[in-house]
Amino acid sequence: MSESNCDSISNSMMMTCFCGEMTHYFTSRTPLNPGRRVYRCYKSKLENCRFWRWEDSSPGNSSVEVNLLKSKLEVAMLKMENLKESLNAVKIEKDNLKKKLENLESLNYFEVSKSRNLEAKVSKLKMLCILSFTVFVVFVVAIFK
Numbered sequence: 023m024s025e026s027n028c029d030s031i032s033n034s035m036m037m038t039c040f041c042g043e044m045t046h047y048f049t050s051r052t053p054l055n056p057g058r059r060v061y062r063c064y065k066s067k068l069e070n071c072r073f074w075r076w077e078d079s080s081p082g083n084s085s086v087e088v089n090l091l092k093s094k095l096e097v098a099m100l101k102m103e104n105l106k107e108s109l110n111a112v113k114i115e116k117d118n119l120k121k122k123l124e125n126l127e128s129l130n131y132f133e134v135s136k137s138r139n140l141e142a143k144v145s146k147l148k149m150l151c152i153l154s155f156t157v158f159v160v161f162v163v164a165i166f167k
């Protein structure tokens with residue numbers, strides 16, 4: 023490969039590829055991964071098993087990044103679950119308050135109609151008092167004429 027140079031196999035850690043052959047130990051010369059050490063299948067590009075493994079675990083190591091992102095995602099999802107539970111609790115509390123308000127409103131309506139009935143009764147009693155007093159006065163006047 024023109025973009026990698028081949029180090030001697032004796033320098034490399036013992037690593038076999040998928041086809042059971044010893045791997046080549048390269049230093050990458052690509053713009054994205056300059057100087058990174060990589061194990062690759064020894065066979066020619068046409069017949070190799072596509073084995074390819076980075077030696078290091080630098081920040082470019084995708085599995086570490088993926089695991090980090092996965093744990094971050096898990097934390098975010100847990101937070102979201104907690105928020106959902108809080109939201110449900112708030113909704114339940116809102117429903118309870120709504121029911122209480124409705125109860126109070128109906129109770130208030132009941133009290134208002136009760137007091138209206140009482141007012142009506144009181145005014146009837148007043149009318150009755152005035153009427154009986156008038157009858158009494160008329161009666162007294164009739165007697166002492």
Ligand SMILES: [Zn+2]
Binds near residue numbers: 039042043063070
């Ligand atoms: Zn191979």
